[in-house]
Amino acid sequence: MVYKLYGTPGSLYTGKARSYLIKQGIAFENRAAGEDRFRAEIVPQTGRWIIPILEAEDGSLVQDGSEIIAHFEARGPTRFPAYPDTPRHRLIAQIFELFGGEGLLRPAMHYRWNFDETNRAFLSRDFPAALAPTGASDEAQAEVFAMASGRMRKAMGQFGVSPESIPAVEASYAQFLALFEAHLAACPYLLGGRPTLGDYGLIAPLYAHLARDPYPAQMMKQTAFRVWRWTERMNAADQDAGEYGEVAPDLFENDGVPDTLKALLAFVAEDYLPEVRAYVAYTNDWIGRHPNLEAGTNGLPRKQDRGIGLTSFDWRGHEITVAVMPYRIYLLQKIQDVFDAAAPADQAAMAELLAETGLSDLLTLRASRRVERRDHLEVWA
Numbered sequence: 001m002v003y004k005l006y007g008t009p010g011s012l013y014t015g016k017a018r019s020y021l022i023k024q025g026i027a028f029e030n031r032a033a034g035e036d037r038f039r040a041e042i043v044p045q046t047g048r049w050i051i052p053i054l055e056a057e058d059g060s061l062v063q064d065g066s067e068i069i070a071h072f073e074a075r076g077p078t079r080f081p082a083y084p085d086t087p088r089h090r091l092i093a094q095i096f097e098l099f100g101g102e103g104l105l106r107p108a109m110h111y112r113w114n115f116d117e118t119n120r121a122f123l124s125r126d127f128p129a130a131l132a133p134t135g136a137s138d139e140a141q142a143e144v145f146a147m148a149s150g151r152m153r154k155a156m157g158q159f160g161v162s163p164e165s166i167p168a169v170e171a172s173y174a175q176f177l178a179l180f181e182a183h184l185a186a187c188p189y190l191l192g193g194r195p196t197l198g199d200y201g202l203i204a205p206l207y208a209h210l211a212r213d214p215y216p217a218q219m220m221k222q223t224a225f226r227v228w229r230w231t232e233r234m235n236a237a238d239q240d241a242g243e244y245g246e247v248a249p250d251l252f253e254n255d256g257v258p259d260t261l262k263a264l265l266a267f268v269a270e271d272y273l274p275e276v277r278a279y280v281a282y283t284n285d286w287i288g289r290h291p292n293l294e295a296g297t298n299g300l301p302r303k304q305d306r307g308i309g310l311t312s313f314d315w316r317g318h319e320i321t322v323a324v325m326p327y328r329i330y331l332l333q334k335i336q337d338v339f340d341a342a343a344p345a346d347q348a349a350m351a352e353l354l355a356e357t358g359l360s361d362l363l364t365l366r367a368s369r370r371v372e373r374r375d376h377l378e379v380w381a
């Protein structure tokens with residue numbers, strides 16, 4: 001069975017699914033979202049234009065990076081199980097799925113869209129190459145770039161990048177890179193000798209935007225070599241960790257969490273928890289204002305819309321405004337579900353780690369309605 005992965009080389013979320021398929025040795029073909037077939041046959045089935053979408057040979061579809069991973073993990077043993085089976089590692093993997101996919105959007109967008117002098121020549125080819133219909137004229141390609149880049153520049157604002165916040169975005173990213181670089185000094189992957197869900201979360205922003213676009217790629221190569229090598233490793237079919245010597249494809253012994261990983265978790269607490277607090281509060285207020293929210297819907301006039309509003313909060317000394325997306329609640333729930341399903345002794349180990357790293361609120365910040373995915377869309381339970 002050969003799957004088709006519809007996406008683009010420069011897409012953040014396609015990078016997560018692609019890396020997973022490569023690492024698990026699952027046969028697939030990269031397909032472009034610009035193909036006629038995607039627009040004509042796939043998009044009508046998912047109800048909105050979104051990538052990545054995985055198509056099986058029987059035509060069945062899986063949309064969303066988290067779902068693609070869950071789909072294969074549920075089918076039986078995979079080459080590198082993405083969900084660790086010890087409590088702290090399981091929880092950490094889930095935390096980095098959320099933080100990777102949703103918490104590093106500010107640097108990803110800033111370093112793609114605010115460095116035109118270095119990036120534009122590349123992006124203006126890269127976007128239409130994958131998004132324009134096959135054989136599109138130069139003008140048609142330029143139009144595709146103008147439209148897509150316009151949308152993305154606007155989206156950047158909704159992730160909290162503004163002229164005032166840019167210095168903080170840059171400082172925060174430099175700090176993250178330094179911490180991840182230090183962690184990778186002793187191991188090739190986030191949790192040791194093989195990739196897990198946490199790595200797939202992090203590769204989303206760190207590959208297509210931050211390791212592949214010209215400006216941030218050079219920056220990463222020059223200031224965080226090991227992180228850059230990890231992005232390369234995450235797209236290699238083997239362990240690709242020769243520089244670490246003979247490393248067993250195992251996770252840290254005894255559910256261990258090295259100090260360098262605790263430092264990364266503490267960074268997540270400082271950098272991202274304020275946003276989680278803000279969007280959970282907004283969501284609960286919104287749910288309160290929509291008492292007749294129908295289960296199985298997104299509660300919005302258009303079923304393809306992904307944001308329920310905007311919320312502002314203090315981030316590193318700046319008031320920033322971000323879109324509130326139920327999808328983030330969905331990933332936050334996954335962290336909480338892991339905790340809720342664990343045995344009391346395992347819960348104690350998880351709670352202790354969260355307390356030590358400043359992340360305890362991840363367990364208590366809960367939306368008053370659950371978010372589910374039905375027919376490829378996020379809906380209220």
Ligand SMILES: N[C@@H](CCC(=O)N[C@@H](CS)C(=O)NCC(=O)O)C(=O)O
Pocket residue numbers: 011012013014049050051052063064065066101151327
């Ligand atoms: N929850 C999805 C998010 C996918 C997503 O947002 N993909 C972007 C491209 S990287 C997209 O399709 N955006 C829609 C648009 O540009 O209109 C996932 O994690 O796979």
